[in-house]
Amino acid sequence: MSRMKNFILVTILALLITSCNNDDEPMIIKPKTIVDLASETATLSDLVAALKAADGDLVNVLSGSGPFTVLAPTNTAFETFLTDNGFSNLGEVPTDVLAQILLNHVIDGKVSAADLTALGSGYTKTFADGAASQKMDLYFDTSNGVVFNGVAKVSSPDIEASNGTVHIIDAVIGLPTIVTHAAANPELSSLVGALTSGGNTTFTDLLSSAGDFTVFAPDNAAFAAFTNPLDNDLNQILSNHVISGVSALSTGLTNTYVKTLATFGDTDSNLSLYINTDDGVTLNGKAKVTKADIIASNGVIHVVDNVIDLPTIVDFALADPNFGTLVTALTRSDLTFDFVGTLSTPYGTAPAPFTVFAPTNDAFASLLTELGVSGLNDIDEPTLKATLNHHAVAQANVLAANLSDGMTISTLGGDITANVTGGATLTDANGRVSNIIATDVQASNGVIHAIDKVILPPLD
Incomplete structure (x- = not known):
């Protein structure tokens, strides 16, 4: 009898020990992904339906390891979006467009509301495709809550998932235009x-x-x-x-x-x-x-x-470093003609508009070699003024398409001849030929054509 009692006691103890061991083992709870959380949230049912309907297997994407930050529009937000865009239901939204709209609510990495608030305002990239084969930018401003693209405000921030963070927002964020x-x-x-x-x-x-x-x-x-x-x-x-x-x-x-x-x-x-x-x-x-x-x-x-x-023509001459020597020539202090003031004359006021054949820096360097001088200051004022006058036409906006073979162009300094066969050129009174190497730089008061050789007045 005592043996039986001992057996029963041992058996009970074994069962108790086993029971205690089982109680000590933690329950295995599967972490909830962003999609899991959305699926369990009644006010996000339209978002889940949209994820399932859109191209790109977005349910699977947002169930991945991430991490992602998802801006989750409520059902009310989706209803407003559909109404504003003339759709009766989600099924009427083209699935490729729907995919891009949804991707415009997804940010790479885990971004908390505090992170955004610390930055104040700025741009971040979404997963949506934008212009120039780049990902779309999303503007955030935290001066009055957290607002995206000026239309969607965070109503419930920082809902943690196993693969990222969800911020519930009160509007669908459409694909942004420049406006x-x-x-x-x-x-x-x-x-x-x-x-x-x-x-x-x-x-x-x-x-x-x-x-x-x-x-x-x-x-x-x-x-x-x-x-x-x-x-x-x-x-x-x-x-x-x-x-x-x-x-x-x-x-x-x-x-x-x-x-x-x-x-x-x-x-x-x-x-x-x-x-x-x-x-x-x-x-x-x-x-x-x-x-x-x-x-x-x-x-x-x-x-x-x-x-x-x-x-103006002067603005372009000053902005383009290829015309640095031309600007130096036009602004030489001893000139008796105000080239800069004249070439700044607005359209509608004589003698504007102008056509300017603008020698490049290399063209001026070649001229100095041709004349056997070391710099512009070695050219006397009358010669420099006459030379510059041969590069400007008053009261005409002559485009490259207006030029023709044998065309006489009357500049402020005298006539030159244009030809276009084999490439546009200008021939001065000395038979020297300048190639037009860049055309139709259109200013508000005239047009510039860059040339590779300085036009000279008649050399006696």
Whole structure:
């Protein structure tokens, strides 16, 4: 009997020990991913439905290791988005577009609300595809809560998942256009005010449209400092900040001329813009890029520190280092003619417009060798003045397309002859031939053509 009791006691003890061991083992709880959390949140059911419907297997993507930061619009936010865009339900949204919109709510890495608040404001990249084969930029501003692109405010921050962080927001963040980014950034409010002055919708319609644009956007300080000294048309000035047909990244810019949407007088000849990348990016020698490569769906924005006024011929001569010697010649102190003042005459006032055949630095260096002198100061004033006069035509904006073989061009100093067969050239009274090596640098008061040989007056 005692043996039986002992057996029963041992058995009970063994069971108790086993039970205690099982109780000590922790319960295995599977970590919740961003998708798991969204699926368990009733107010995010539309987000989950959108993730399932969109191209790109986004449910699987956001179930991956990450880490990701997801800005999660509520059901109410989705309902507003659908209504505002003319959709009855999610099924009507093209799945490729839906995918890009959703990816525009995903940031690489784990970013807390405190991280954003510490930065104050700025741009971060999303997973959406933007212009120039770059990822889209997203603007955040924490001056009054955490707001993205000026439209979506965080209502519930820092919901932790195993593969990142979720911030619930009160609006769907659409794919931003250039106008979206300009309107969202308070440092560009003066630009937005100028673009929409008097109820004007021309610029906002254009820069909200599909296509590729590069916009040089003056900040508020730039507009505050701008006095419009030549009383130029505001729409033309604004157009002078827009390049159409290309989304140009700062890394792809070189020292060159491009065309803006501003035009010469009442013609369709677009004004030129000189880009210099020797020290950052400088435009027409006056405006410097301070924040580059803000990526939108339809182009790229570069913030600049000055308004780019409509350029004169003198502005281009000063901005382009290839014309440094020409500027030195035009500004020599003993000249009895004010070349700079004359060539700054605005369009509509005689003797503007001008056509200037501008010798490069190399052209002047060759001239000094040809004349057997060491510098410009060795050329007497009457000869220098006559030489410079042979490079300017008054009251004419002669484009390269206007030139023809045997064409006589009457400059301020005398006649020269143009030819175009085999390449555009100019022949002076001495039979010396200058090649036109760059054409149609269009200013607001005339046009410049660069030449490789200085034109001389008749040599007796």
